[in-house]
Amino acid sequence: MVSLCSVAAVVLTIAVSYSCSSAQEEPPVVSRIAFGSCANQSAPQPIWDAIINFKPQVFLWLGDNIYGDFRHPFKLFGKERTIGPWKNVPRFSPTSEHEMQHKYQIAKANPGYSRLRENTKVIGTWDDHDYGLNDAGKEFPRKVINQKLMLDFLDEPQDSPRRKQAGVYASYTFGPEGKQIKVILLDTRYHRDPLASDGSILGSSQWKWLEEELNAPATAITVIGSSIQVISNFSATTGPILQVESWGRFPKERTRLFNLLADSKREAVFFISGDVHFGEIARYDCATEYPVYDVTSSGLTQAVEKAVPAPLHLVVRFLAWLTPTTMRVMGKSCRYRSCTYGKPNFGTIEINWETTPPELKLEVRDENGLPVTGVNISLSQLQVTKKESNEKSNGGKYQKHCSLEVDLPWIARYRLAILFFGAAAVLLLALIGLLYAVAFFCMQCLHKHKLD
Numbered sequence: 150m151v152s153l154c155s156v157a158a159v160v161l162t163i164a165v166s167y168s169c170s171s172a173q174e175e176p177p178v179v180s181r182i183a184f185g186s187c188a189n190q191s192a193p194q195p196i197w198d199a200i201i202n203f204k205p206q207v208f209l210w211l212g213d214n215i216y217g218d219f220r221h222p223f224k225l226f227g228k229e230r231t232i233g234p235w236k237n238v239p240r241f242s243p244t245s246e247h248e249m250q251h252k253y254q255i256a257k258a259n260p261g262y263s264r265l266r267e268n269t270k271v272i273g274t275w276d277d278h279d280y281g282l283n284d285a286g287k288e289f290p291r292k293v294i295n296q297k298l299m300l301d302f303l304d305e306p307q308d309s310p311r312r313k314q315a316g317v318y319a320s321y322t323f324g325p326e327g328k329q330i331k332v333i334l335l336d337t338r339y340h341r342d343p344l345a346s347d348g349s350i351l352g353s354s355q356w357k358w359l360e361e362e363l364n365a366p367a368t369a370i371t372v373i374g375s376s377i378q379v380i381s382n383f384s385a386t387t388g389p390i391l392q393v394e395s396w397g398r399f400p401k402e403r404t405r406l407f408n409l410l411a412d413s414k415r416e417a418v419f420f421i422s423g424d425v426h427f428g429e430i431a432r433y434d435c436a437t438e439y440p441v442y443d444v445t446s447s448g449l450t451q452a453v454e455k456a457v458p459a460p461l462h463l464v465v466r467f468l469a470w471l472t473p474t475t476m477r478v479m480g481k482s483c484r485y486r487s488c489t490y491g492k493p494n495f496g497t498i499e500i501n502w503e504t505t506p507p508e509l510k511l512e513v514r515d516e517n518g519l520p521v522t523g524v525n526i527s528l529s530q531l532q533v534t535k536k537e538s539n540e541k542s543n544g545g546k547y548q549k550h551c552s553l554e555v556d557l558p559w560i561a562r563y564r565l566a567i568l569f570f571g572a573a574a575v576l577l578l579a580l581i582g583l584l585y586a587v588a589f590f591c592m593q594c595l596h597k598h599k600l601d
């Protein structure tokens with residue numbers, strides 16, 4: 150490039166040489182970003198091949214980048230019991246600094262991931278298992294040392310301010326003027342109040358920072374990475390059987406986030422998230438003046454269908470389809486009817502800068518790189534409308550993505566729990582019936598023997 154520039158400067162006019170040198174300084178246009186979460190460093194990670202084939206310019210880790218904590222085996226009986234009312238050992242416990250470091254080394258040495266890093270800028274945030282403990286928040290004492298280990302894994306420069314602050318939140322801007330993409334990565338761990346407290350997720354210092362970031366000069370696109378889901382409130386329809394973490398579990402904090410977004414008037418903002426061990430795309434139309442998307446990809450290795458034996462995969466898919474949702478984007482292009490995907494997956498963001506206005510393609514992709522759910526959005530759809538009355542009031546499509554899961558009629562909302570407890574009750578009755586029958590039969594037998 151340098152020799153080309155100097156030749157051009159000599160031969161051509163000043164204007165040409167000027168554009169040449171300015172082209173040199175200009176950051177490259179970014180049009181391909183991939184992201185993922187939940188990667189077990191000790192398991193095979195074949196998905197990197199598909200990610201590399203996608204040719205991302207940037208890869209974002211959204212947490213559970215390693216499984217740093219120790220998971221005790223499921224045990225109902227014995228000396229160490231991890232489930233049941235008589236449990237005496239927590240299901241997860243933290244590991245030593247040395248062990249965390251060792252796990253990061255394994256993750257970093259993965260051949261696929263190493264190959265990705267050759268040509269792709271890698272950035273990221275964390276979730277609970279790489280923070281050091283399942284579902285942990287601000288109370289977790291190892292957070293300071295684990296922050297250092299995580300930033301080492303991401304090759305954060307030694308003098309980076311990110312190493313001095315409390316938490317791993319960060320922001321990046323890619324691309325040249327007019328085609329800039331801002332990436333904001335949140336830390337949903339370091340300052341998080343206990344679950345069910347309806348307290349804070351981000352903490353006051355991070356809130357202040359986020360407010361400044363959102364009110365900073367406009368960029369064509371802004372991606373906010375949150376380890377936990379922002380839009381979907383899965384627990385609202387799977388509780389009390391299953392609870393997952395999400396912004397929905399902290400309703401006040403979630404409202405604050407949406408208000409901040411709306412007040413900033415920032416356009417073309419969307420979320421990406423991980424954590425839940427399946428992929429989906431959700432949309433909420435009442436957060437700000439335009440629809441806000443949340444593309445969830447989880448996980449790179451950890452996925453719900455992999456957690457059960459193959460014959461039960463269909464059951465998992467059936468339950469996914471049965472679980473009601475008000476936010477998920479349903480479409481004909483989804484691989485499954487539920488529009489969720491419970492096998493290993495990664496997320497992709499593609500921007501076609503050639504069209505006016507530019508177009509955004511958001512997808513969740515499988516281990517072969519094929520899309521399993523996706524949306525195409527023109528940037529003109531993600532604008533703050535000038536007029537006060539917007540489309541919210543005028544029709545089906547918008548109405549649909551404004552109602553919360555908790556507002557569903559209870560029979561729909563608790564469908565899964567009804568099925569679960571109904572099935573459990575039937576099984577229990579059947580068991581009692583069987584025992585009774587056996588007892589009755591034995592009595593008859595005994596009676597008969599006595600008589601003989």
Ligand SMILES: *[C@@H]1O[C@H](CO)[C@@H](O)[C@H](O)[C@H]1NC(C)=O
Nearest residue numbers: 189190191192193216220451
């Ligand atoms: C990670 O993978 C290893 C090897 O397959 C397995 O033993 C371990 O239980 C897995 N850990 C998690 C958290 O799934």
Ligand SMILES: *[C@@H]1O[C@H](CO)[C@@H](O)[C@H](O)[C@H]1NC(C)=O
Nearest residue numbers: 382384385397398400553555
């Ligand atoms: C999400 O679901 C939980 C559990 O049902 C509920 O307490 C919470 O209020 C819900 N949040 C929102 C924003 O609907």
Ligand SMILES: *[C@@H]1O[C@H](CO)[C@@H](O)[C@H](O)[C@H]1NC(C)=O
Nearest residue numbers: 480482483510522523524525
């Ligand atoms: C998005 O557009 C692509 C063409 O670029 C098309 O193949 C794909 O099916 C579209 N996806 C959806 C969800 O409409």
